[in-house]
Amino acid sequence: LDANELTLRLYAAESGAYFEEVVGDRASELHPAMRRRLDLPPATLADYVAAEAAVERLRRDLAAFFRRYDVLLCPTAPVVAPPHDAEEIRIGGAAFAPRTSMRATIPFALTGSPALTVPFSRSPEGLPIGVQLVGGRFEDETVLRAGTLVERAAYPG
Numbered sequence: 001l002d003a004n005e006l007t008l009r010l011y012a013a014e015s016g017a018y019f020e021e022v023v024g025d026r027a028s029e030l031h032p033a034m035r036r037r038l039d040l041p042p043a044t045l046a047d048y049v050a051a052e053a054a055v056e057r058l059r060r061d062l063a064a065f066f067r068r069y070d071v072l073l074c075p076t077a078p079v080v081a082p083p084h085d086a087e088e089i090r091i092g093g094a095a096f097a098p099r100t101s102m103r104a105t106i107p108f109a110l111t112g113s114p115a116l117t118v119p120f121s122r123s124p125e126g127l128p129i130g131v132q133l134v135g136g137r138f139e140d141e142t143v144l145r146a147g148t149l150v151e152r153a154a155y156p157g
Helices: 003-023 032-038 045-068 098-111 140-154
Strands: 071-075 089-091 094-096 115-122 128-135
Touching: 003 032, 003 045, 003 098, 045 098, 071 140, 089 098, 094 098, 098 115, 098 128, 115 140, 128 140
Parallel strands: none
Antiparallel strands: 071 128, 089 094, 115 128
């Protein structure tokens, strides 16, 4: 299950008409990454339905997880914050689009799970490193309380 692929399918199907109307004949003004995304062929109905079914399976899997656990603690990103104008990021020596750094957040955006990133540490260069806390659906208060505890533990005093 590639949540990034699911997002691209769903957003392509759901936002195509909107962007056509908003962007109109100004596509050349868009960032190249956005132009590439909007130039993708639209998802077929079968692809869209399959993506929605995959998201529903992910929701069920997360609901089962959160019946046992209150919070999931996981990385927010596989790298520290890249420069704002970065064309690529390096992970394990390989080059990726900067969007890749946010893949750990996508499943929870798709499922509507409350998620929070809190500062946890700093890289040797002084860049912030965050961790992501995720909770069951509608358990926002639990996530916020856990986030407060994690942040206090990371930065006491």
